[in-house]
Amino acid sequence: MNDQPGTSRGRSEPTTWVDVDPSKDYTRPPPLSRARVVRAALCLVDEKGLPALTMRALATELEVSPMALYNHVRDKDELVDLMVDLMLGEVDISATEGDWLTQLRVLVRSFHQALAAHHHLARVYSGRVRIGPHGLLLIERTIGLLLEGGFLPAEASDVFFALFTYAAGFQQMGRIAPLREGRPGEETEYYPLLPPERIPAITAVSPHLDGVRRPGRFDYGLELLLAGVQAKLAQAKEAPASHRESGHHA
Amino acid sequence: MNDQPGTSRGRSEPTTWVDVDPSKDYTRPPPLSRARVVRAALCLVDEKGLPALTMRALATELEVSPMALYNHVRDKDELVDLMVDLMLGEVDISATEGDWLTQLRVLVRSFHQALAAHHHLARVYSGRVRIGPHGLLLIERTIGLLLEGGFLPAEASDVFFALFTYAAGFQQMGRIAPLREGRPGEETEYYPLLPPERIPAITAVSPHLDGVRRPGRFDYGLELLLAGVQAKLAQAKEAPASHRESGHHA
DNA sequence: TCCCAGGATGTACAACGTACACCCGGTCGG
């Protein structure tokens, strides 16, 4: 199959005087390593979307046979895990300017940006149990900041979860925008899109409901959380940490 | 195929005196409606997990041919949309006790519980664009409460997003618990699970890092958000809403 | 009574993940 002499990208250079320096990697196929597979997969998902991530498609992208991939990744699941960790590696966890709270804010924002940069993958970053080294370090840094801020271990992990589930969930919510229009009238019958008088509040704010798109929307929620964090910390500080049953703890 | 006389659940009752009242639906297969298909699918996913949702599996569950389903749902995607809306229908949006903030808290909690009750499905409740009537009403109620609370449309939708992306993301994060153990040593080489001295903070709080499981963990984050909400509202109230460029808005 | 429309069925196909057997070229012991 696919017997054209010059496969895919223009690689039909003349074969004359091909005795050039044999020390550099000229065309794409270097040895094909695990890292190269994962990078290519991430790249593919970024530009074509998740369902386009097919072992066959990835293989052709790498100009290699599908089964060759299995010499570098156990199966597709592991590949996705590796992709997620690669993405998490883009989070900048090294900022040290300002107090712990500003560092925390910067950290979570960077996390959000990494997810947004690969939002197709982010939709899958979910119930993944397998956490890679980058993920670990990210968690480490966050918890470290919270401890430095004065949180006790139990609450620190609570806050950590609140921040990261928010950031993770933010991607998935996707754009709720088209809400009233959809494809026009095509499936209006399936979801009997309620008339405007049944949803007055939505109609009132509908111009602002354009989903995740509005710039600063993520930051708004983040500030809500951080305000809560500060409040929590202040109230814990003025109560001398003896009887904590005033809160929500059971 | 599957020619056993009594299929699946113990339905091999004796066939004597089977002239009973012909007005009730006895065994499973009533006419097979759209609603029945969706309910069965939700049930199947709840107990077997998402990848078990197969048109064929669902069909056998309903004791029907696979292709019969397509007379009631256009394709699997629409089926999932309908399942999500069915789940959202379980959210109680009718509570009216207390002020708007307590109502809001109850509402979001109910949303969270619905997601938790079908956490397999919740992992997919994500970038879904198609919103069903139940989803619409849920949004409507939430925005309504926020407007009642005094938020302007723009901020109301911001808060709405913060609350719901948090709740949605909370499911997906899943249990990070096994972190250090995993299957013991099986794939320790793949992710070179960093030694404890590299992750001191995590080791310090690790007993509390059991993921989503800790009861009250969701509520903790919710309270953080609601505290932020109140703070936002208070500060908006004392500044007479004229120049809003003091915040994060561009 | 006949007819027909709508729902259930069976067959079939393309695409997917991946197990298995093969093969090839570079590396190292003799």
Next chain:
DNA sequence: CCGACCGGGTGTACGTTGTACATCCTGGGA
């Protein structure tokens, strides 16, 4: 210098998935 070895790429093949298509069956209206 040669032959065995072995890590990695290839081709083939199988089971499973979603679903298009043609067919058949059944129950209600003329």
